[in-house]
Amino acid sequence: MSLLNPQSYRGRLAPSPTGLLHLGHARTFWTAQERARARGGTLVLRNEDIDSTRFQLEFVPQMIADLRWFGLEWSEGPDCGGPCAPYNQSERMNFYRAALEKLRVGGFIYPCTCSRQDIREATRAPHANADGEPIYPGTCRPQGNPWPMTSDMNSAPAPGHPSRSANWRFRVPDGETIAFTDGNCGGQKFVAGKDFGDFVIWRQDDVPAYQLACVVDDAAMGITEVVRGADLLISTARQLLLYRALGLPPPDFWHCALMLDEQGQRLAKRHDALSLRTLREQGSTPEQLRSDWRVPGQTAGG
Numbered sequence: 001m002s003l004l005n006p007q008s009y010r011g012r013l014a015p016s017p018t019g020l021l022h023l024g025h026a027r028t029f030w031t032a033q034e035r036a037r038a039r040g041g042t043l044v045l046r047n048e049d050i051d052s053t054r055f056q057l058e059f060v061p062q063m064i065a066d067l068r069w070f071g072l073e074w075s076e077g078p079d080c081g082g083p084c085a086p087y088n089q090s091e092r093m094n095f096y097r098a099a100l101e102k103l104r105v106g107g108f109i110y111p112c113t114c115s116r117q118d119i120r121e122a123t124r125a126p127h128a129n130a131d132g133e134p135i136y137p138g139t140c141r142p143q144g145n146p147w148p149m150t151s152d153m154n155s156a157p158a159p160g161h162p163s164r165s166a167n168w169r170f171r172v173p174d175g176e177t178i179a180f181t182d183g184n185c186g187g188q189k190f191v192a193g194k195d196f197g198d199f200v201i202w203r204q205d206d207v208p209a210y211q212l213a214c215v216v217d218d219a220a221m222g223i224t225e226v227v228r229g230a231d232l233l234i235s236t237a238r239q240l241l242l243y244r245a246l247g248l249p250p251p252d253f254w255h256c257a258l259m260l261d262e263q264g265q266r267l268a269k270r271h272d273a274l275s276l277r278t279l280r281e282q283g284s285t286p287e288q289l290r291s292d293w294r295v296p297g298q299t300a301g302g
Contacts, residue, residue, distance in 0.1 A: 008040075008041060008042065008224075009035075009036060009039040009040070009041025009042070009224050009225065010036075010041055010042045010043075010044060010221070010222050010223050010224045010225075011032050011033075011035060011036040011041060011042070011043050011044070011223065011224070011225055011226075011227060012032065012043065012044040012045070012046055012218070012221065012223050012226070012227075013029050013032055013033075013043065013044070013045045013046070013067070013072065013074060014045075014046045014048050014214070014217075014228075015029075015047070015048065015063055015067070016048040016049070016051070017047065017048075017049050017059035017060045017062075017063050018051070018059065019059065019275075020059070020062065020066070020275035020276065020277050020278075021063060021066050021067070021275065021276050021277075022274045022275050022276065023259060023274045023275075023276070023279065023289065024229070024258065024259035024274075025276075026070050026276055026289070026290070027256065027259055027290070027293060028227065028228060028229055028256045029067065029070075029072055030070070030071075030072070030290060030293065031227055031254070031256050032227035033072055033073070035225065035227060035254065041224075042075055042076065043073065043074045043075060043076075044074060044075075044076045044077060044082070044084070044087070044221055044223070045064075045067070045074040045076065045077030045078065045079070045087060046077070046078075046087050046089065046217060046221070047060060047063075047077075047078045047087060047088045047089065048089050048210075048213070049088055049089055049090045050089040050090055050207055050208060050213055051207065062277065064078075064079055066276040066277060066280075069276070069280060069286065070276060070286045070289075071286045076221075084220060084221040084222070089213055089217065092213075092216075092217065093208075095216050095217070095220055096202075096208040096212060096213055096216055099212060099215075099216045099246055100168070100201070100202055100208070100212065102246060103170070103201070103242075103245055103246070104168075106245060108170055108171060108245045109168045109169060109170050109171065109201060109202075110140065110141060110142050110168070110169055110171060111140065111166035111167070111168055111169075112136075112139075112140040112141075112166055112167045112168070112169045112198075112200070113140060113165070113166045113167075114136075114139050114140055114167075116134070118139070119134045119136060119137065119139075120134060122137040122139060133196070133199070135196065135197035136169065136197040136198045136199070137197075138197075138198065140166075140169070141169075141171060141198060142171075165204055166204055167200045167202065167203055167204050168200065168201055168202035169198040169199060169200055169201065170198060170199055170200075170201050170211075170238075170241065170242065170245070171198050172192040172193055172196065172197060172198055172199070172238075172241060173192050173193075173241070174192055174193030175191065175192065175193055175194075176191070176192045176193075177189050177190070177191050177192075178190050178191075178192060178237040178240055178241065180236060180237070180240060180253065182233065182236075182253050182254065182255050183225070183252060183253060183254035183255075184230075184254050184255055184256060184257075185230060185233065185255050188233055188236070188237070190234055190237035192237075192241070195234065195237070196234055196237060196238060199211060199238050201242070210235075211235065211238050211239055211242060212242065214235075214239060215239050215242045215243055215246070215248070216246075218251055219243070219246070219248040219249075223251050224251050224252060225251055225252040225253070225254055226251050226252070226253050226254070227254045227255075227256065228253075228254075228255060228256070229255065229256055229258050230255040230256060230257055230258055231258060232255065233255050236253050236255075
Protein backbone atom coordinates (compact mmCIF):
# COMPACT_ATOMS: atom_id res chain seq x y z
CA MET A 1 0.00 0.00 0.00
CA SER A 2 3.03 2.28 0.20
CA LEU A 3 2.68 2.91 -3.53
CA LEU A 4 -0.71 4.55 -3.00
CA ASN A 5 -1.36 8.16 -2.08
CA PRO A 6 -3.22 8.02 1.24
CA GLN A 7 -4.81 11.41 0.53
CA SER A 8 -6.46 10.41 -2.76
CA TYR A 9 -9.98 9.04 -3.11
CA ARG A 10 -10.14 5.37 -4.09
CA GLY A 11 -13.45 3.70 -4.80
CA ARG A 12 -14.24 0.26 -6.09
CA LEU A 13 -16.62 -1.91 -8.06
CA ALA A 14 -16.80 -5.42 -6.62
CA PRO A 15 -19.16 -7.64 -8.65
CA SER A 16 -19.38 -11.42 -8.26
CA PRO A 17 -19.63 -13.64 -11.37
CA THR A 18 -22.60 -15.60 -10.02
CA GLY A 19 -25.10 -14.45 -12.64
CA LEU A 20 -25.88 -11.63 -15.02
CA LEU A 21 -25.67 -8.12 -13.61
CA HIS A 22 -29.03 -6.38 -13.23
CA LEU A 23 -30.16 -2.79 -13.20
CA GLY A 24 -29.77 -2.52 -9.42
CA HIS A 25 -26.10 -3.43 -9.70
CA ALA A 26 -25.70 -0.87 -12.46
CA ARG A 27 -27.17 1.95 -10.37
CA THR A 28 -24.92 1.15 -7.40
CA PHE A 29 -21.84 0.91 -9.62
CA TRP A 30 -22.79 4.12 -11.40
CA THR A 31 -23.03 5.85 -8.03
CA ALA A 32 -19.57 4.56 -7.13
CA GLN A 33 -18.15 5.86 -10.39
CA GLU A 34 -19.77 9.28 -10.12
CA ARG A 35 -18.53 9.73 -6.56
CA ALA A 36 -15.01 8.81 -7.63
CA ARG A 37 -15.15 11.15 -10.61
CA ALA A 38 -16.44 14.06 -8.53
CA ARG A 39 -13.42 13.72 -6.28
CA GLY A 40 -10.87 13.21 -9.01
CA GLY A 41 -10.27 9.76 -7.60
CA THR A 42 -9.42 6.28 -8.76
CA LEU A 43 -11.95 3.52 -9.42
CA VAL A 44 -10.89 -0.10 -8.96
CA LEU A 45 -12.61 -3.19 -10.39
CA ARG A 46 -12.31 -6.30 -8.21
CA ASN A 47 -13.62 -9.64 -9.42
CA GLU A 48 -15.08 -11.39 -6.36
CA ASP A 49 -14.78 -14.92 -7.70
CA ILE A 50 -13.77 -16.58 -4.44
CA ASP A 51 -16.91 -18.70 -4.06
CA SER A 52 -16.32 -21.59 -6.46
CA THR A 53 -19.65 -23.15 -5.46
CA ARG A 54 -21.58 -20.21 -6.95
CA PHE A 55 -19.58 -18.42 -9.62
CA GLN A 56 -19.31 -19.53 -13.23
CA LEU A 57 -16.29 -18.69 -15.38
CA GLU A 58 -18.43 -17.70 -18.34
CA PHE A 59 -19.96 -14.87 -16.34
CA VAL A 60 -16.61 -13.08 -15.93
CA PRO A 61 -16.20 -11.81 -19.53
CA GLN A 62 -19.94 -11.10 -19.68
CA MET A 63 -19.69 -9.11 -16.47
CA ILE A 64 -16.84 -6.96 -17.77
CA ALA A 65 -18.53 -6.48 -21.14
CA ASP A 66 -21.80 -5.41 -19.50
CA LEU A 67 -20.02 -2.95 -17.22
CA ARG A 68 -18.16 -1.44 -20.18
CA TRP A 69 -21.34 -1.23 -22.25
CA PHE A 70 -23.07 0.63 -19.47
CA GLY A 71 -20.34 3.26 -19.52
CA LEU A 72 -18.39 2.27 -16.43
CA GLU A 73 -14.65 2.93 -16.50
CA TRP A 74 -11.94 1.85 -14.09
CA SER A 75 -8.21 2.37 -14.04
CA GLU A 76 -7.24 -0.77 -12.09
CA GLY A 77 -8.66 -4.24 -12.46
CA PRO A 78 -8.21 -7.82 -13.67
CA ASP A 79 -8.32 -6.70 -17.30
CA CYS A 80 -5.85 -3.82 -16.99
CA GLY A 81 -3.67 -4.52 -13.95
CA GLY A 82 -2.51 -1.97 -11.41
CA PRO A 83 -0.38 -1.50 -8.28
CA CYS A 84 -2.66 -3.68 -6.11
CA ALA A 85 -2.79 -6.73 -8.38
CA PRO A 86 -4.06 -9.38 -8.48
CA TYR A 87 -7.64 -8.15 -8.78
CA ASN A 88 -9.26 -11.59 -8.92
CA GLN A 89 -10.06 -12.77 -5.40
CA SER A 90 -9.29 -16.36 -6.39
CA GLU A 91 -5.65 -15.27 -6.76
CA ARG A 92 -5.43 -13.54 -3.36
CA MET A 93 -5.60 -16.50 -0.99
CA ASN A 94 -2.25 -15.66 0.62
CA PHE A 95 -3.69 -12.32 1.82
CA TYR A 96 -6.72 -14.04 3.37
CA ARG A 97 -4.69 -16.78 5.05
CA ALA A 98 -2.36 -14.22 6.62
CA ALA A 99 -5.35 -12.31 8.04
CA LEU A 100 -6.94 -15.53 9.28
CA GLU A 101 -3.77 -16.50 11.12
CA LYS A 102 -3.53 -13.06 12.69
CA LEU A 103 -7.08 -13.39 13.98
CA ARG A 104 -6.42 -16.90 15.26
CA VAL A 105 -3.25 -15.92 17.11
CA GLY A 106 -5.06 -12.92 18.55
CA GLY A 107 -7.83 -15.17 19.88
CA PHE A 108 -10.59 -13.50 17.89
CA ILE A 109 -11.92 -16.64 16.18
CA TYR A 110 -12.88 -20.21 17.02
CA PRO A 111 -13.78 -23.36 15.06
CA CYS A 112 -17.46 -24.19 14.74
CA THR A 113 -18.93 -27.50 13.56
CA CYS A 114 -22.58 -26.34 13.57
CA SER A 115 -24.50 -26.61 10.32
CA ARG A 116 -27.10 -24.08 9.26
CA GLN A 117 -29.77 -26.60 10.20
CA ASP A 118 -28.21 -26.97 13.65
CA ILE A 119 -28.42 -23.20 14.12
CA ARG A 120 -32.01 -22.99 12.92
CA GLU A 121 -33.05 -25.81 15.22
CA ALA A 122 -31.19 -24.58 18.30
CA THR A 123 -33.71 -23.81 21.00
CA ARG A 124 -31.87 -20.64 21.99
CA ALA A 125 -31.42 -19.36 18.47
CA PRO A 126 -33.28 -16.04 18.02
CA HIS A 127 -34.96 -14.97 14.83
CA ALA A 128 -32.80 -13.99 11.88
CA ASN A 129 -31.43 -10.48 11.87
CA ALA A 130 -31.98 -7.68 9.37
CA ASP A 131 -30.08 -9.37 6.53
CA GLY A 132 -31.66 -12.79 7.04
CA GLU A 133 -28.62 -14.35 8.69
CA PRO A 134 -29.61 -16.44 11.73
CA ILE A 135 -27.94 -15.23 14.92
CA TYR A 136 -25.53 -17.87 16.12
CA PRO A 137 -26.63 -19.33 19.49
CA GLY A 138 -23.06 -19.89 20.71
CA THR A 139 -23.03 -23.69 20.68
CA CYS A 140 -19.30 -23.98 19.88
CA ARG A 141 -18.24 -20.68 21.43
CA PRO A 142 -15.42 -20.95 24.00
CA GLN A 143 -16.23 -20.05 27.57
CA GLY A 144 -14.89 -16.94 29.25
CA ASN A 145 -14.82 -13.22 28.65
CA PRO A 146 -13.80 -12.64 25.04
CA TRP A 147 -13.12 -8.89 24.98
CA PRO A 148 -10.33 -8.08 25.41
CA MET A 149 -9.25 -11.39 23.97
CA THR A 150 -7.09 -13.57 26.20
CA SER A 151 -4.01 -15.49 25.09
CA ASP A 152 -5.45 -18.87 26.13
CA MET A 153 -8.12 -18.61 23.44
CA ASN A 154 -5.74 -19.37 20.57
CA SER A 155 -5.20 -23.02 21.43
CA ALA A 156 -7.48 -24.35 18.68
CA PRO A 157 -5.77 -26.12 15.73
CA ALA A 158 -4.59 -23.76 13.04
CA PRO A 159 -6.70 -23.31 9.89
CA GLY A 160 -5.63 -25.90 7.34
CA HIS A 161 -4.92 -28.50 10.07
CA PRO A 162 -5.69 -32.02 8.74
CA SER A 163 -8.28 -32.59 11.48
CA ARG A 164 -10.11 -29.36 10.73
CA SER A 165 -13.64 -29.86 9.41
CA ALA A 166 -15.25 -26.71 10.70
CA ASN A 167 -16.13 -23.16 9.90
CA TRP A 168 -14.23 -20.45 11.75
CA ARG A 169 -16.32 -17.82 13.48
CA PHE A 170 -15.44 -14.35 14.70
CA ARG A 171 -16.47 -13.90 18.31
CA VAL A 172 -18.31 -10.59 18.69
CA PRO A 173 -18.20 -8.44 21.84
CA ASP A 174 -21.71 -9.06 23.18
CA GLY A 175 -23.51 -5.89 24.17
CA GLU A 176 -21.16 -3.47 22.41
CA THR A 177 -22.84 -0.92 20.15
CA ILE A 178 -21.14 -0.64 16.79
CA ALA A 179 -21.90 2.85 15.51
CA PHE A 180 -20.89 4.57 12.29
CA THR A 181 -22.11 7.37 10.06
CA ASP A 182 -23.04 6.30 6.57
CA GLY A 183 -22.58 8.88 3.84
CA ASN A 184 -26.06 8.28 2.46
CA CYS A 185 -28.10 6.70 5.26
CA GLY A 186 -26.76 8.74 8.18
CA GLY A 187 -26.07 7.43 11.68
CA GLN A 188 -26.24 3.68 12.18
CA LYS A 189 -26.11 1.57 15.35
CA PHE A 190 -26.01 -2.21 15.73
CA VAL A 191 -25.60 -4.11 18.99
CA ALA A 192 -23.23 -7.07 18.84
CA GLY A 193 -24.85 -10.25 20.11
CA LYS A 194 -28.34 -8.81 19.56
CA ASP A 195 -28.52 -7.45 16.01
CA PHE A 196 -25.89 -9.90 14.76
CA GLY A 197 -23.97 -12.75 16.33
CA ASP A 198 -20.68 -14.59 15.88
CA PHE A 199 -20.19 -14.77 12.13
CA VAL A 200 -18.29 -17.08 9.80
CA ILE A 201 -15.06 -15.71 8.36
CA TRP A 202 -13.62 -18.95 6.98
CA ARG A 203 -15.66 -21.82 5.59
CA GLN A 204 -15.08 -25.50 6.10
CA ASP A 205 -14.36 -25.91 2.38
CA ASP A 206 -11.22 -23.83 3.06
CA VAL A 207 -12.18 -20.50 1.49
CA PRO A 208 -12.70 -17.13 3.18
CA ALA A 209 -16.22 -15.87 3.75
CA TYR A 210 -17.36 -12.55 2.29
CA GLN A 211 -16.78 -10.52 5.46
CA LEU A 212 -13.09 -11.37 5.75
CA ALA A 213 -12.25 -11.24 2.04
CA CYS A 214 -13.96 -7.87 1.66
CA VAL A 215 -12.12 -6.28 4.59
CA VAL A 216 -8.72 -7.66 3.59
CA ASP A 217 -9.05 -6.55 -0.03
CA ASP A 218 -10.48 -3.10 0.65
CA ALA A 219 -7.62 -2.44 3.08
CA ALA A 220 -4.92 -3.85 0.81
CA MET A 221 -6.22 -1.89 -2.18
CA GLY A 222 -6.39 1.37 -0.23
CA ILE A 223 -10.12 1.86 -0.73
CA THR A 224 -11.20 5.08 0.99
CA GLU A 225 -14.97 4.77 0.41
CA VAL A 226 -17.08 1.66 -0.09
CA VAL A 227 -20.23 2.23 -2.14
CA ARG A 228 -22.71 -0.66 -2.03
CA GLY A 229 -26.36 -1.56 -1.39
CA ALA A 230 -28.25 -0.75 1.79
CA ASP A 231 -28.79 -4.48 2.41
CA LEU A 232 -25.15 -4.55 3.56
CA LEU A 233 -25.47 -1.95 6.32
CA ILE A 234 -25.36 -4.63 9.00
CA SER A 235 -22.34 -6.20 7.30
CA THR A 236 -20.54 -2.92 7.87
CA ALA A 237 -20.92 -3.40 11.62
CA ARG A 238 -19.37 -6.86 11.34
CA GLN A 239 -16.57 -5.59 9.14
CA LEU A 240 -15.74 -2.71 11.47
CA LEU A 241 -15.01 -5.31 14.14
CA LEU A 242 -12.70 -7.11 11.73
CA TYR A 243 -10.90 -3.87 10.83
CA ARG A 244 -10.34 -3.25 14.52
CA ALA A 245 -9.14 -6.79 15.26
CA LEU A 246 -6.72 -6.68 12.31
CA GLY A 247 -5.45 -3.22 13.21
CA LEU A 248 -6.57 -1.75 9.87
CA PRO A 249 -8.11 1.69 9.26
CA PRO A 250 -11.68 1.36 7.93
CA PRO A 251 -12.89 3.24 4.87
CA ASP A 252 -15.92 5.50 4.71
CA PHE A 253 -19.20 3.92 3.65
CA TRP A 254 -22.01 4.96 1.31
CA HIS A 255 -24.98 2.58 1.12
CA CYS A 256 -27.36 3.06 -1.80
CA ALA A 257 -31.10 2.51 -1.61
CA LEU A 258 -32.07 -0.81 -3.16
CA MET A 259 -33.85 -1.01 -6.49
CA LEU A 260 -37.16 -2.88 -6.19
CA ASP A 261 -39.28 -4.83 -8.66
CA GLU A 262 -43.01 -4.32 -9.26
CA GLN A 263 -43.83 -6.47 -6.21
CA GLY A 264 -41.61 -4.37 -3.97
CA GLN A 265 -38.91 -7.04 -3.75
CA ARG A 266 -35.27 -6.06 -4.17
CA LEU A 267 -33.73 -7.04 -7.48
CA ALA A 268 -31.65 -10.19 -7.56
CA LYS A 269 -29.77 -12.02 -10.28
CA ARG A 270 -32.83 -14.17 -10.85
CA HIS A 271 -34.51 -11.09 -12.37
CA ASP A 272 -33.36 -11.95 -15.89
CA ALA A 273 -35.82 -9.50 -17.45
CA LEU A 274 -33.91 -6.64 -15.80
CA SER A 275 -30.40 -7.93 -16.46
CA LEU A 276 -28.18 -5.56 -18.38
CA ARG A 277 -27.68 -8.20 -21.04
CA THR A 278 -31.44 -8.58 -21.62
CA LEU A 279 -32.09 -4.83 -21.58
CA ARG A 280 -29.32 -4.32 -24.10
CA GLU A 281 -30.72 -7.02 -26.38
CA GLN A 282 -34.14 -5.33 -26.17
CA GLY A 283 -32.64 -2.12 -27.53
CA SER A 284 -32.29 -0.08 -24.36
CA THR A 285 -29.37 2.31 -24.13
CA PRO A 286 -27.39 3.11 -20.98
CA GLU A 287 -28.46 6.75 -21.28
CA GLN A 288 -32.14 5.76 -21.28
CA LEU A 289 -31.73 3.42 -18.32
CA ARG A 290 -30.10 6.04 -16.10
CA SER A 291 -31.99 9.06 -17.39
CA ASP A 292 -33.73 9.75 -14.07
CA TRP A 293 -30.92 8.72 -11.76
CA ARG A 294 -29.45 11.28 -9.44
CA VAL A 295 -26.45 10.60 -7.26
CA PRO A 296 -26.60 12.62 -4.03
CA GLY A 297 -23.32 14.19 -3.06
CA GLN A 298 -21.75 13.95 -6.51
CA THR A 299 -19.86 17.16 -6.00
CA ALA A 300 -16.64 17.11 -4.03
CA GLY A 301 -17.31 17.43 -0.35
CA GLY A 302 -20.96 16.41 -0.83
